[in-house]
Amino acid sequence: MTPVPHGRWVSGAAFLALAAGTARARRRLHALAVLPAPPAGGPAEDSGRYRLVAAEGVLAGPDVLRAARAHAEREGLEVLELLPEDLDAERALGLLRLLDPAAYRRDRLACGRGAGTALLATAEVLARAGIDPDGRRGAPELLGLTRRLKEYAAGTTDLAVAPGLRAPAPGPGADGGLEELYAQGLPPGPLAAARLAGLALLAAGAVRHGRWGLAAAALYWAQPWLVLGPGGPLRPAGLGRATAARPVRSLHGALRTAVAARAVAAARRSAGPDAVRAAWYAAELAAGTDRFFEPRRADCPWCGAGGLRVRVRVPDLLQGKPGRFVLEECEACGHVFQNPRLTPAGLDFYYRDFYDGRGGEGAGAVFGRLGGHYRARAAMLAPHATPSSWLDVGTGHGHFCAAARDVWPETRFDGLDMGDGVEEAERRGWVRAGYRGQFPELAAKLAGQYDAVSMYHYLEHTRDPRAELRAAAEVLVPGGHLLVELPDPQSRTARLLGPHWLPWFQPQHQHLVPAANLREALAECGFTVLAEEHGPAHQHNDFVGALVLTVNRLAPDPDSPWAAATGPAVRAVRQAVRAAALPCFPVAAALDVLRTAAARATDGGNAYRLLARREPDGPDRPHRTARPDARDLPSRRPRRPRRPRQPRKDGGPRP
Numbered sequence: 001m002t003p004v005p006h007g008r009w010v011s012g013a014a015f016l017a018l019a020a021g022t023a024r025a026r027r028r029l030h031a032l033a034v035l036p037a038p039p040a041g042g043p044a045e046d047s048g049r050y051r052l053v054a055a056e057g058v059l060a061g062p063d064v065l066r067a068a069r070a071h072a073e074r075e076g077l078e079v080l081e082l083l084p085e086d087l088d089a090e091r092a093l094g095l096l097r098l099l100d101p102a103a104y105r106r107d108r109l110a111c112g113r114g115a116g117t118a119l120l121a122t123a124e125v126l127a128r129a130g131i132d133p134d135g136r137r138g139a140p141e142l143l144g145l146t147r148r149l150k151e152y153a154a155g156t157t158d159l160a161v162a163p164g165l166r167a168p169a170p171g172p173g174a175d176g177g178l179e180e181l182y183a184q185g186l187p188p189g190p191l192a193a194a195r196l197a198g199l200a201l202l203a204a205g206a207v208r209h210g211r212w213g214l215a216a217a218a219l220y221w222a223q224p225w226l227v228l229g230p231g232g233p234l235r236p237a238g239l240g241r242a243t244a245a246r247p248v249r250s251l252h253g254a255l256r257t258a259v260a261a262r263a264v265a266a267a268r269r270s271a272g273p274d275a276v277r278a279a280w281y282a283a284e285l286a287a288g289t290d291r292f293f294e295p296r297r298a299d300c301p302w303c304g305a306g307g308l309r310v311r312v313r314v315p316d317l318l319q320g321k322p323g324r325f326v327l328e329e330c331e332a333c334g335h336v337f338q339n340p341r342l343t344p345a346g347l348d349f350y351y352r353d354f355y356d357g358r359g360g361e362g363a364g365a366v367f368g369r370l371g372g373h374y375r376a377r378a379a380m381l382a383p384h385a386t387p388s389s390w391l392d393v394g395t396g397h398g399h400f401c402a403a404a405r406d407v408w409p410e411t412r413f414d415g416l417d418m419g420d421g422v423e424e425a426e427r428r429g430w431v432r433a434g435y436r437g438q439f440p441e442l443a444a445k446l447a448g449q450y451d452a453v454s455m456y457h458y459l460e461h462t463r464d465p466r467a468e469l470r471a472a473a474e475v476l477v478p479g480g481h482l483l484v485e486l487p488d489p490q491s492r493t494a495r496l497l498g499p500h501w502l503p504w505f506q507p508q509h510q511h512l513v514p515a516a517n518l519r520e521a522l523a524e525c526g527f528t529v530l531a532e533e534h535g536p537a538h539q540h541n542d543f544v545g546a547l548v549l550t551v552n553r554l555a556p557d558p559d560s561p562w563a564a565a566t567g568p569a570v571r572a573v574r575q576a577v578r579a580a581a582l583p584c585f586p587v588a589a590a591l592d593v594l595r596t597a598a599a600r601a602t603d604g605g606n607a608y609r610l611l612a613r614r615e616p617d618g619p620d621r622p623h624r625t626a627r628p629d630a631r632d633l634p635s636r637r638p639r640r641p642r643r644p645r646q647p648r649k650d651g652g653p654r655p
Contacts, residue, residue: 004282007530008212011205011585022219025093031101033069033160033232050127051133054118055142059166068120071160077105079121079149081114081159082323084167087234088222089242091170098184099389105158108402109368112150113158116143116180117167125153126428130219137257139170140179147185151381151428154402157190161233169237178260185361189265190310191577192258197582221246223261240460277358277561285562289323292346296339302517308339309491314499314506316550319359320563321350325506329489336489336512341463349586354500354573355396356419358561367399377456377485382613383479383532387411387452393439393472394458398425410580411626414450416442420484439480440464451480457607460486460509466521475523478616482527484609487512491606493542494597502545503606503641527612538605543588551581568635 011327019370050069052060052637060068087095092115097115116139126133128154131145150157181188202220205213228236236242242249266400268274299306311329316322328339342350355363377400381387387408392401395415404413413432415422416439426434435442453472459465472482487503488494494501504511513521519529555574558566567573580624599605 002103008209009611010102011199011209011213011216012203014201015212015219015310018216018219018223018367021097022223022226025096025223026104026232028096028100029092029234031226032233033101033158034070035064035082035105035160035162037063037067049122050120051123051624052118052120053126053131053133053137053142053145055116055139055167056136057168058118060118060155060162061164064164065120068160068162071406072120075158077121077156077158078125078153079157079423080627081146082118082120082158082162082165083159083234084117085161085233085235086237087117088169088170089236089239090230091252092234092236093224093537099159101159106406107153107371108154108405109243109374110150110159111185111365111368111372113184114143114145114146115167116140116183117144118142118162118165119146119149121149125149128152128429128508130142136271138179140183143180143183147183154428154430155405156247176532178257178264185365188257188261191580192254194582195254196258197579199247199254215421219300220411221627224225239257240444246476250484267333270557274358274561276354281562285322289346292342293340293348298489300330300335301511302335302387302513303333305330307331311336312499312501312504312506315553315569316350316502317468317500317552317628318505318508319350319354320552320560321352322562323507325366327506327512329503333517334490334514336515338507340509341510344508346507353561354508356421364397366373367396370399371403373539374400375407377405377454377483377609379406380483380531380533380609381452381481382407383542385451386615387481389450390414390452391416391450391453392431392454392456393417393468394433394455394461395422395425395431397421398430398434400456401425402428402430413453440467440471443474448473448475448477450475451477452483453480454483456483456485457487459484459512459513463505463510465476465511466515468526469521469525473614476614478614481530482612482614484518484612485607486518486572488515488534488606488608490514491607492604497546497591500546502541502547502549515610517612522612526615529610529612531609531611533603533609535603535605537607537609538596538599539607540592543591546584547581547584547588551578 015230031121049519050072052059052068054064054070063084068080068082071077083095095113095115099110102402104110105115117143121131126149129148131148177209178188180189200215202213206217207213217502221242224236224246225239228234228239287305301306306326309331311327313324313326324341327336329336354361388410389412390401390404390408392398392415395401395417396419398413398415398421401413403416404411412431412432412437413423414433417437418436420436422431422434422436425431435446453467453476455472459468462468467594469482476482487509488504491501491503494503503512515532515534519532522529555577556563558571558574596605
């Protein structure tokens with residue numbers, strides 16, 4: 001039998017992927033709600049509860065407004081995104097790729113999506129989000145408002161097709177839709193590169209790979225008609241012309257986006273916000289990075305033993321900031337810790353622009369995709385207790401608390417963090433109260449107020465994990481529960497992937513605690529461990545994460561404000577490396593699927609969870625029985641005017 005050339009397998013896979021995407025888009029299209037005819041004799045004027053926010057040139061008549069208000073009232077919605085019936089074909093396809101209408105409303109962490117035409121929102125939500133409903137807005141600004149309003153009405157936002165809503169046809173756009181991509185939090189450069197790579201693959205397949213290549217190219221060409229053709233709730237104007245011209249329009253749009261994205265990146269480097277950041281980083285780095293490290297210690301901070309060995313040496317593969325970091329392992333107890341560890345000033349330097357600032361957009365997008373993981377964490381408590389008050393330590397922007405309401409709708413969730421994200425979480429309503437500060441310092445104020453405390457991917461970021469456990473014991477009522485999730489330094493993939501194992505997460509992770517050590521520390525603080533999970537806590541990012549870190553190591557982002565100046569040749573090489581890595585991501589994702597299945601089956605993953613109960617007869621002041629790191633005792637350390645930023649709990653962004 002003549003072997004099938006590898007290219008035909010690629011074209012066959014492309015055809016199957018396109019077929020699955022077409023079927024999914026068609027299914028999502030038919031899940032869109034359509035506004036019914038407005039109630040007869042209903043009020044044409046705005047009653048005052050709902051306000052219309054529309055892009056410039058959009059026309060919404062009285063019938064449309066009556067129908068939209070009636071639908072929102074009936075469904076209990078605070079925000080209703082309105083889609084014109086004649087929505088542009090490519091914009092409709094893009095929306096269906098990003099959003100599943102059937103799950104959109106109930107997914108509290110879903111990113112707000114729309115068509116950039118019009119939306120209806122309650123005056124109360126608009127006020128909390130700080131949005132003025134009046135004024136002239138373009139489509140990009142309205143897309144940004146949709147994202148923000150979904151955060152403030154997480155479970156009461158939906159979208160519907162509004163027959164009769166009239167929006168101007170989108171112009172060609174010299175920037176290839178760059179502003180709209182930025183408004184939706186999507187990276188224009190990588191998206192344009194992926195689109196160009198996909199078009200090149202389809203063209204090569206059609207020429208060289210026979211019927212599979214031709215079938216894949218034809219399916220891509222006909223996709224607008226196959227998805228949006230007769231029978232659906234949308235009737236895009238000029239659908240036939242858009243389908244016929246799709247390859248040319250796609251190529252033209254991707255090229256314009258790529259050129260515009262490069263121009264914007266250059267402007268930001270020279271005179272934009274990145275120029276200000278670059279000046280700050282240049283001043284900081286001029287003094288060198290050695291000052292960001294404490295002296296290396298010769299003993300284990302967990303058990304005090306002196307036998308240490310290097311587990312991994314690695315640069316900053318997350319952001320590419322200068323510096324090199326060492327994780328050492330105690331031969332006696334297995335505790336893994338950063339040695340030498342960062343000073344508070346060093347932590348502030350390396351956390352900067354990761355969860356906020358330049359990196360805030362990406363971090364929020366990653367956390368927003370972890371809803372299922374958050375709900376599984378919250379459900380671990382179900383067999384043991386029904387919490388009435390829950391404090392999430394290291395809450396970030398409160399993503400866990402928002403998702404956990406699906407499991408515990410009657411529970412009062414509060415959050416604590418060092419960053420200003422906890423204040424935004426309170427404004428959104430994702431937490432009832434947000435506390436900003438160091439947990440051990442706030443414990444006395446919160447003593448005995450909670451029957452559940454969670455620390456999810458938080459302890460590994462802290463300078464003294466034992467102090468955090470003592471604080472948890474203090475704020476819990478007797479019989480209350482503590483839930484902890486941590487990376488597992490004993491994971492098999494940690495040894496397989498070496499420095500490219502994502503949960504090493506250097507330089508942010510200060511301590512990686514084996515499960516046996518954590519159980520011992522919990523007992524010292526008056527806790528009894530009730531449950532332990534390894535497989536269910538596994539985060540399926542080992543191989544994709546390793547690939548991303550490898551790419552970052554070989555081709556760091558030349559546009560980062562801390563990067564050294566590079567010439568066109570270096571930039572071209574780095575872009576070539578990143579482009580060459582694109583075909584590897586599906587393979588890495590498939591390996592992660594297999595790894596996750598193995599973790600579930602063997603109860604051995606890259607992380608673990610513990611559920612512990614604070615015993616009623618435990619010590620009144622658990623810190624008397626603990627063994628803190630002597631370096632962290634207040635009497636040994638001078639007060640600093642600026643404390644290090646407390647990390648987010650979610651283990652850091654995964655690409």
